[in-house]
Amino acid sequence: MVLIAIPDGKTGCDFRVWRYSPNLIPQAKIPTHDDLGKMFVELKRKHSTIDEYLINATIRLLRDRWSIDSIINHYFNALSNNLKIEIRKFLATLKWIGLQEDANYPFPKYLGSKMTLAVYALLEAGFSLSEIRRVIRFKA
Numbered sequence: 148m149v150l151i152a153i154p155d156g157k158t159g160c161d162f163r164v165w166r167y168s169p170n171l172i173p174q175a176k177i178p179t180h181d182d183l184g185k186m187f188v189e190l191k192r193k194h195s196t197i198d199e200y201l202i203n204a205t206i207r208l209l210r211d212r213w214s215i216d217s218i219i220n221h222y223f224n225a226l227s228n229n230l231k232i233e234i235r236k237f238l239a240t241l242k243w244i245g246l247q248e249d250a251n252y253p254f255p256k257y258l259g260s261k262m263t264l265a266v267y268a269l270l271e272a273g274f275s276l277s278e279i280r281r282v283i284r285f286k287a
Contacts, residue, residue, distance in 0.1 A: 149239050150175070162250070164243040178240050184266055184276045186237045194230055196223065201234075202271040208238055209245045209264045 150165040167175040176182075187205070191198040200222040207213040207221075215238045223234055245260035252259045262283065269279050 149243055151243065162247060164240065164247055166240050178244065180244075180263070180266060181276055181280075183237070183241055183244065184270060184279070186240075187267060187270055188276075190233060190237055193233070194226060196226060197230065197234065202267060204234070204238065205241065205267045206264065208242055209260045209267075215239060215242065 148167040150167055152163040152165060163177060165175050166178045187201065191201055204218045204222050207218050208215070213221075215235060218238060219231055219235060223231055226234075241263075245263050248263050249259035252262070254261070258265075265283060266279055269282070270276075274282075
């Protein structure tokens with residue numbers, strides 16, 4: 148479950164994204180870019196179709212603003228329900244993180260969700276999360 152909190156923040160449109168699951172410890176947390184990067188890498192290892200198309204799904208979500216249902220139907224429809232649930236968790240969290248980046252760091256002065264998308268392009272190109280942290284700095 149993705150929860151949205153509206154605190155006093157950097158901009159008038161700021162919000163905080165929380166991810167909740169009874170299986171997580173702690174059960175609710177604010178996901179980081181590292182958390183999502185790890186989810187991306189782990190998902191790609193679960194099935195060859197995910198490995199092939201998760202970067203396309205990420206581009207469609209962040210750049211083209213496709214709905215999660217459209218992405219699942221287009222790229223992952225033949226997968227098991229359990230895998231689709233895992234992909235949906237990743238995409239739902241990433242969607243809100245991307246929107247949060249666009250609200251806090253709007254284009255054209257900043258890159259917003261384009262910076263987030265760059266992380267996944269670098270992961271797809273074989274960079275590790277620690278290498279990406281040396282190249283891209285996300286503000287807290």
